[in-house]
Amino acid sequence: MACYNSHQYLVGKEAVCLTHDPWTIDTLHITLRLVLSLLFGGLIGIEREQSSHAAGLRTHMLVCLGSTLVMLLSMYGFSEFSKLDNVRLDPARLAAQVISGIGFLGAGTILYTGKSITGLTTAASLWVVAAIGLATGAGFYYAAALSCVFALISLFVLNLVEKKYLRAKKLRHIQLKALDTPSLIGKVSALLANKGSVIQKLSVEEIPSEEEDLIQITLTLRLAKGDNVSQTVEDLMRLDGVRSVSCD
Structure with missing residues (x-):
C-alpha cells in the first residue's frame, strides 16, 4: 500500500x-x-x-x-x-x-x-x-x-x-478528660469490651495544666446492640482518675 x-x-x-x-x-x-x-x-x-x-x-x-x-x-x-x-x-x-x-x-x-x-x-x-x-x-x-x-x-x-x-446510629464519639496514669487506657478498653462495644478509633492528647497531668482521650465507638450512650458515659465516669466525659 x-x-x-x-x-x-x-x-x-x-x-x-x-x-x-x-x-x-x-x-x-x-x-x-x-x-x-x-x-x-x-x-x-x-x-x-x-x-x-x-x-x-x-x-x-x-x-x-x-x-x-x-x-x-x-x-x-x-x-x-x-x-x-x-x-x-x-x-x-x-x-x-x-x-x-x-x-x-x-x-x-x-x-x-x-x-x-x-x-x-x-x-x-x-x-x-x-x-x-x-x-x-x-x-x-x-x-x-x-x-x-x-x-x-x-x-x-x-x-x-x-x-x-x-453509620449515624451506630457510631458515637466520646471524649474523656482524666489523669495521666499508665493503666487508664487499659481500664477504658476493658470496660467497653465487657459491654460489647468496639473501639473504632482512639487518640490521646496532653492537656496543659499546672496542677495535674491531664490527658484527653477521644474515642469513636460502635456500641453493642441494646447498649445506651448515657449508661456508657456513667460507667466511664466511675473509673478512677476520670474528671469528665462528653459525648457528641
Missing part, C-alpha cells in the same frame, strides 16, 4: 495510512491535558482535604499531573526514535509503571490504629486519580471526566448517605 501525503504504519499484518503522525503533539494540546489533569485531581483532592485526610488537595493534584506527564512522555517523548526502522515504541510501558508504583504512595495513607484501619478510601482515590491522569495524558478526555464525576459521587455523595443511614 502506498501512502501519499501521509504516514504508513503496520498494524498487525496490515499497512495503515494516517494523515498525521501519531507520535507528535502540539503545545496547545500538551497544555490542555496538563491543565485538565490539575482540574480533575484538584476536584477529588478538595473532597479529601475537607475531610482532613492525609492526602489532600495538593497530593491529588500532583499525582494526577505526574501521571499525565508520564503518559505524555510515553506517547510523545521518544518521537525521534519512531523514525528508526529497528525501533518499536510502546506507549503503555511507562504508564504501566505508574499503576504499580502508585501503590507505594497509597500505602502511606493507610493507618492501623488498635482494631481500626483508616485511609483505605484515600489510597483508592489516589489510585483512581493516577488512572485519570493517564487517561487525560492519552487524550481520553471523556473517560477521564466521567471517572472524575463518578469518583466525586463515590467520595462525597455516598459518604453522606453512609453517614446518615449506615
